[in-house]
């Protein structure tokens with residue numbers, strides 16, 4: 001697990017675990033080129049709005065491209081830096097950023113493994129929660145993403161879940177066979193997901 005976290009904000013009114021590719025930025029496959037980061041809708045200002053309303057925000061992202069050799073570590077770091085520059089230049093938005101670089105079918109030896117951090121595994125959100133002194137009640141904690149793995153991860157933790165219809169969201173919505181895995185909310189995009197979270201707070 002690759003992460004940074006700051007421990008300044010300890011008693012948030014709510015917590016949002018937010019996926020990156022397909023949710024905040026366009027998902028065009030393994031992102032290795034830092035000039036190809038395109039925010040979806042008004043994701044940048046929506047994150048600011050979410051923050052202002054008292055949420056702790058954690059980015060939770062699978063980056064199996066690292067294990068699979070599709071993204072070199074240097075490229076990953078460039079993308080990470082550019083993402084931060086676009087979304088969180090002053091480091092005031094994200095309380096933590098978590099990436100899982102692993103994959104069981106990887107070709108990079110040190111990253112080829114089955115792990116507990118890869119979503120729908122819950123190690124990234126569990127680690128993030130350790131940074132909060134008093135976590136809010138479960139109905140104020142959200143997992144937001146465009147894939148069923150984001151919903152599954154949220155459900156395993158007892159969180160509220162929001163599937164966004166950007167990225168893989170539209171296709172993944174129709175693939176959900178298990179009614180227990182249905183998201184609590186479906187949002188057109190991240191901007192609408194933020195409206196839902198802020199309204200319920």
Ligand SMILES: [Zn+2]
Pocket residue numbers: 001100101102115116117118
């Ligand atoms: Zn992992």
